[in-house]
Structure formats: structure tokens, C-alpha cells
Amino acid sequence: MDDIAPIAKGAEAEIYATHFLGRDALVKVRSPKRYRVSGLDSEIRSFRTKNEARLIREARRAGVRTPVIYDIDLEKFSITMENIRGTKIKDKLEQNPSSATDICVMIGEAAADLHNSGICHGDLTTSNMILTEDGKICLIDFSMGKTNAELEDMGVDMHLLKRSFVSAHPDLSEAFSRLMKSYTETKNEPEKLLRKIEEIEGRGRYT
Ligand SMILES: Nc1ncnc2c1ncn2[C@@H]1O[C@H](COP(=O)(O)OP(=O)(O)OP(=O)(O)O)[C@@H](O)[C@H]1O
Ligand SMILES: [Mg+2]
Incomplete structure (x- = not known):
């Protein structure tokens, strides 16, 4: 593995380009946070990595x-x-809004497939999705995710996704409706989830 310069730096991690057994790879490294007590900091970094x-x-x-x-x-x-290899969905939607409907249909399906298997993502935003060169959606950045997710966790995923659309892509509300349609068509027992999302939105309004 040969180290090269960081290509991205987030709140908690840096991403470096590298190679692994001759393959094009990235390494995501969680750096220490000085504001956390050191033992706890290692525990958090270790938990999130695993x-x-x-x-x-x-x-x-x-x-x-x-x-x-x-x-x-x-x-x-x-x-x-x-x-x-591909384009971050956030950038793609900004550069090429006419592609939004097709992309949103795929995002809705991917989110429903995840939720149907009891997995919540934990940070479902258009920054954590890549449009691959073969036109598929790849999800990344699962450190806040959970298996055996409850209705609440899935509702929060969709609520955060909606909020990320409203703030990052304010002109794409129709495409977001298309996303919710494909989510609802793919999700098992979608009514429960839709009610939960409404409940979460309601909470936000009155707090
Ligand atoms: N496997 C990957 N392939 C291509 N690009 C990636 C990959 N993983 C991460 N990236 C790029 O690096 C950026 C940051 O990665 P990621 O979202 O995983 O980290 P982060 O947001 O800093 O992490 P965290 O929220 O866990 O602290 C992504 O937005 C994406 O552009
Ligand atoms: Mg991220």
C-alpha cells in the first residue's frame, strides 16, 4: 500500500488514494479529536470504523x-x-438537474432495499452517494448506520434525506417526490413508514 495525498477531508475522517493488491483503492482514516477524552476518543473511532x-x-x-x-x-x-469511480450525487444534481428524476428513482429504490433488510444508513444525504460510471447509485459513509433498525431509524433516514434535498437542491422538489414514490413502491409496509415520517416532521415543527 503506497500513501498519496488526501483527496477528501470530512468532519471525522480523511480519505487517501492508495492501491490494494494492484487495485485502485481509497483509505478512510479516522483522525483523533482533541476535544474528546483520549480513551473515549479511541473507543468512538474504533466503533465507527468497525x-x-x-x-x-x-x-x-x-x-x-x-x-x-x-x-x-x-x-x-x-x-x-x-x-x-463516478460523480458525487450532490455535484451531479447541481451540474445536471435534468438527470434528477432518473437519479431520484434509483435513490428511492436503494433506500427501500436498505430499509427492507433492516439497515438504516444514519447519514443519508446526497453527499454520501456516488453515481457510478455504469449509471448506478453507490452508497458510502455508513459509520452512523445500524442493523436491526427500528421504524424510527428509517423514518429519520428519510427525514434527513428530505432536509438535505431542501437545503442542497431547493429546485428539485418534484424529483424528491419521485424519490418518495419509488421508495414507497419498493418498501415493505410503506404506510407505517410514511406515518412515522409525518410524525417526525410534526415534532420538528413544534420544537
Ligand atoms: N469508496 C469511495 N469511492 C470514491 N469516493 C469516496 C469513497 N469513500 C469516500 N469517498 C469520497 O470521500 C468523501 C468523504 O468520504 P465519507 O463521506 O466516507 O467521509 P466523511 O463524510 O468525512 O465521514 P464521516 O461522516 O464518517 O466522518 C466522499 O464524499 C466521497 O467524495
Ligand atoms: Mg460523508
């Missing part, structure tokens, strides 16, 4: 496109994974 790798694999088993995990290093709090 959780993310586990959820990425579980999601793939559920038929949702996610990066292949090549390696986990709990001393470095890092995950080496497949480098997904």
Missing part, C-alpha cells in the same frame, strides 16, 4: 451497491476500500 465496514458489507448483501472492503486496521482506525 461499524462502517460491517454496515457496508451488510448493505451489499441486501443488494445495495457499496464499495468493496479490502482491509480494516483498528490500530490506525482505517478502512481500505474500493475507489468508486
Whole structure:
């Protein structure tokens, strides 16, 4: 594995381009946070690293496109994974809004497939989705996800997704309705979930 410069830096992690057994790969490293007590900080980084790798694999088993995990290093709090070639959905929707409907149909299906398998993503936004070169949606950044997710967790996923659309893509409300339609068509027992989302939205209005 040869280290190169970081290609992305988020709130909790840095992403570096690398190679793994000759394959094009990325390594996601969770850096220490000084504002956390050191023992607790290691625990959180370790939990999120393991959780993310586990959820990425579980999601793939559920038929949702996610990066292949090549390696986990709990001393470095890092995950080496497949480098997904493509465009971040957030950028794609900004650059090419006419592609929004087709993309939103795929996002709705991917979210429903995930939820039908009892998995919630935990940070379902258009920044955590990549449109692959072969035109599929790949989900990334599962560190806040859960298996055995409850209705509440799934409702929060969809609520956050809606909020991320309203703030990042305010002109795409029709495409978002299309997303919810394809979600509802794919999701088992969608009525319960739709009621839960309304309840969550209601809470937001009165707090
Ligand atoms: N497997 C991957 N293939 C291609 N690009 C990726 C991959 N993983 C991450 N990226 C790129 O790096 C960016 C940051 O990655 P990610 O969303 O996983 O981290 P983060 O938001 O910093 O993490 P966290 O929220 O867990 O602290 C992504 O928005 C994406 O552009
Ligand atoms: Mg992210």
C-alpha cells in the first residue's frame, strides 16, 4: 500500500488514494479529536470504523451497491476500500438537474432495499452517494448506520434525506417526490413508514 495525498477531508475522517493488491483503492482514516477524552476518543473511532465496514458489507448483501472492503486496521482506525469511480450525487444534481428524476428513482429504490433488510444508513444525504460510471447509485459513509433498525431509524433516514434535498437542491422538489414514490413502491409496509415520517416532521415543527 503506497500513501498519496488526501483527496477528501470530512468532519471525522480523511480519505487517501492508495492501491490494494494492484487495485485502485481509497483509505478512510479516522483522525483523533482533541476535544474528546483520549480513551473515549479511541473507543468512538474504533466503533465507527468497525461499524462502517460491517454496515457496508451488510448493505451489499441486501443488494445495495457499496464499495468493496479490502482491509480494516483498528490500530490506525482505517478502512481500505474500493475507489468508486463516478460523480458525487450532490455535484451531479447541481451540474445536471435534468438527470434528477432518473437519479431520484434509483435513490428511492436503494433506500427501500436498505430499509427492507433492516439497515438504516444514519447519514443519508446526497453527499454520501456516488453515481457510478455504469449509471448506478453507490452508497458510502455508513459509520452512523445500524442493523436491526427500528421504524424510527428509517423514518429519520428519510427525514434527513428530505432536509438535505431542501437545503442542497431547493429546485428539485418534484424529483424528491419521485424519490418518495419509488421508495414507497419498493418498501415493505410503506404506510407505517410514511406515518412515522409525518410524525417526525410534526415534532420538528413544534420544537
Ligand atoms: N469508496 C469511495 N469511492 C470514491 N469516493 C469516496 C469513497 N469513500 C469516500 N469517498 C469520497 O470521500 C468523501 C468523504 O468520504 P465519507 O463521506 O466516507 O467521509 P466523511 O463524510 O468525512 O465521514 P464521516 O461522516 O464518517 O466522518 C466522499 O464524499 C466521497 O467524495
Ligand atoms: Mg460523508
